[in-house]
Amino acid sequence: METVIDAKGIKKVYKISKRAKGLFGHIANLFYPQYTYKHAIDNINLTIKKGDAVGFIGANGAGKSTTIKILSGILSPTEGSVTALNVSPHKQRKQYVAQIGAVFGQKSQLAWDLPIIDSFHLLQKIYRIPEDKFQKNLAQFTKILDMQSFIEQPVRQLSLGQRMRADIAASLLHSPELVFFDEPTIGLDVVAKERIRAFIRYMNKELGVTIIFTTHDMQDIEKTCDKLIIIDKGKKIYDGTVNGIKNHFGSERKLIVQFSEEHQIAEIPNVQIKHNNAISKEFLFKSKDVPIKSLIQHIFENYHVQDLTISEPDIEEIVRDIYEKGV
Ligand SMILES: Nc1ncnc2c1ncn2[C@@H]1O[C@H](COP(=O)(O)OP(=O)(O)OP(=O)(O)O)[C@@H](O)[C@H]1O
Numbered sequence: 071m072e073t074v075i076d077a078k079g080i081k082k083v084y085k086i087s088k089r090a091k092g093l094f095g096h097i098a099n100l101f102y103p104q105y106t107y108k109h110a111i112d113n114i115n116l117t118i119k120k121g122d123a124v125g126f127i128g129a130n131g132a133g134k135s136t137t138i139k140i141l142s143g144i145l146s147p148t149e150g151s152v153t154a155l156n157v158s159p160h161k162q163r164k165q166y167v168a169q170i171g172a173v174f175g176q177k178s179q180l181a182w183d184l185p186i187i188d189s190f191h192l193l194q195k196i197y198r199i200p201e202d203k204f205q206k207n208l209a210q211f212t213k214i215l216d217m218q219s220f221i222e223q224p225v226r227q228l229s230l231g232q233r234m235r236a237d238i239a240a241s242l243l244h245s246p247e248l249v250f251f252d253e254p255t256i257g258l259d260v261v262a263k264e265r266i267r268a269f270i271r272y273m274n275k276e277l278g279v280t281i282i283f284t285t286h287d288m289q290d291i292e293k294t295c296d297k298l299i300i301i302d303k304g305k306k307i308y309d310g311t312v313n314g315i316k317n318h319f320g321s322e323r324k325l326i327v328q329f330s331e332e333h334q335i336a337e338i339p340n341v342q343i344k345h346n347n348a349i350s351k352e353f354l355f356k357s358k359d360v361p362i363k364s365l366i367q368h369i370f371e372n373y374h375v376q377d378l379t380i381s382e383p384d385i386e387e388i389v390r391d392i393y394e395k396g397v
């Protein structure tokens with residue numbers, strides 16, 4: 071598959087000016103400005119292929135938005151190189167933005183006081199979108215995103231979910247082949263989230279648009295993305311498939327057993343036992359330490375079992391674990 075984004079060794083260091091205290095400090099600062107430096111992203115390599123839908127996750131402050139801004143040409147990297155759609159996003163910004171879309175959930179890109187439809191017409195002029203393409207996209211997005219009822223209203227009157235849909239449509243009117251979503255589902259209810267996921271899926275699967283999707287909701291990722299990148303404190307710690315993460319990190323497994331009578335369960339090496347109640351226990355273990363077959367065998371041989379379930383590690387749990395404990 072064709073490579074859409076190739077980022078090599080990108081770093082971003084923010085320079086933050088230190089606030090001096092008092093009048094003297096303030097004057098001194100004018101002559102000898104003091105700075106601290108924040109290493110927001112540190113040596114990240116990324117390759118994104120055409121048609122990929124990539125979830126991009128990490129704890130608050132991990133460097134997701136910074137990365138998205140670099141990849142979309144808003145910021146330049148302090149070090150490293152980015153090639154996207156065969157150009158340098160930052161240096162050939164004008165040419166680049168005509169081919170990409172970017173949605174920032176935290177900040178609307180639409181004019182606050184203009185009716186949505188007017189903003190759309192403005193974008194048509196800015197991007198020089200041919201009338202037939204514009205009308206076709208507008209009709210399609212209005213329908214799929216169900217915008218008919220509020221398209222004449224200005225952004226300031228819209229609910230968050232309506233505003234997000236308008237923002238998404240706005241960023242796609244020029245049919246970009248690559249779209250960045252930075253938390254497009256933030257603050258939305260379950261139904262609104264589902265609508266946005268469906269639209270992103272449609273863009274990716276039906277229109278072949280390459281997607282990079284940042285979110286704190288793992289359901290967003292599981293329902294729209296095939297690939298997953300995790301960053302932690304500015305460093306990439308996972309790059310693979312969404313399902314692959316279970317094998318990569320999620321070695322913790324759980325066996326839940328209902329006994330037919332009360333048992334005193336003896337210790338089992340490498341297995342943590344949780345007592346839910348007198349007859350229900352949970353056995354937590356790692357597949358690499360304890361083969362599940364021998365554990366089940368051991369339990370059946372020594373106790374009276376009524377029922378038993380094995381739970382698969384859940385992506386949400388795995389990710390929470392990584393954020394809390396690191397890799
Ligand atoms: N303009 C800036 N000036 C200085 N530091 C910044 C700036 N923008 C971001 N940072 C810092 O860089 C780090 C990464 O921030 P970034 O916004 O990329 O994180 P994020 O992964 O998007 O987090 P969140 O999930 O909270 O949106 C943070 O420590 C943040 O404080």
Ligand SMILES: [Mg+2]
Nearest residue numbers: 134135136252
């Ligand atoms: Mg962010």
